[in-house]
Amino acid sequence: MTSTPAGPPTARATGPFDPPGVEWQGVSPRLVRARLIPASVVLGVPVVAGAVLTALVSPWFWLLVGVPAALLLWTVVLVPRQVRAIGYAERDDDLLIRKGILFRSLVVVPYGRMQYVDVEAGPLDRNLGIASVQLHTASASTDADIPGLVPDEAERLRDRLSSRGEARLAGL
Secondary structure, X not given: OOOOOOOOOXXXXXXXXXXXXXXXEEXXXXXXXXXXXXXXXXXXXXXXXXXXXXXXXXXXXXXXXXXXXXXXXXXXXXXXXXXXXXXXXXXXXEXXXXXXXXXXXXXXXEHHHEEEEEEEOOHHHHHHOOEEEEEEEOOOOOOOEEEEXXXXXXXXXXXXXXXXXXXXXXXX
């Protein structure tokens, strides 16, 4: 019986969603709070209202509290995993954006196809110190946005993508 010597671990490819040689950049963990705050308001209000009705009217109102409470718990468990799954990578000719846990997606945007790049931040995002970069191409179905970037990184990425897009477009 022969055994093979233990060597360095080999890189495990996970198919089309993790191309070899790509170093993924993650988004800010503050995006978790930015997604949990609205969900807590939307799902927390029915939970509180149901609890008040249970105390004042009838114990049967706990049945109505269960569904939004379960959804809120599911959201609290799921959102951090979703945020950790978001990533982007800049390659020589294109930008890769990946998202999703169960339903995964990988968007490849060639720099020459970009028309313009937006940086957006709503009131909650600005308060938490994050921004979103949105890429616009000729295709209406392109879902190329990177949420949860710190403003300095969003600005750097916007400028870099714009300059690379102009260089590629000029070469056509």
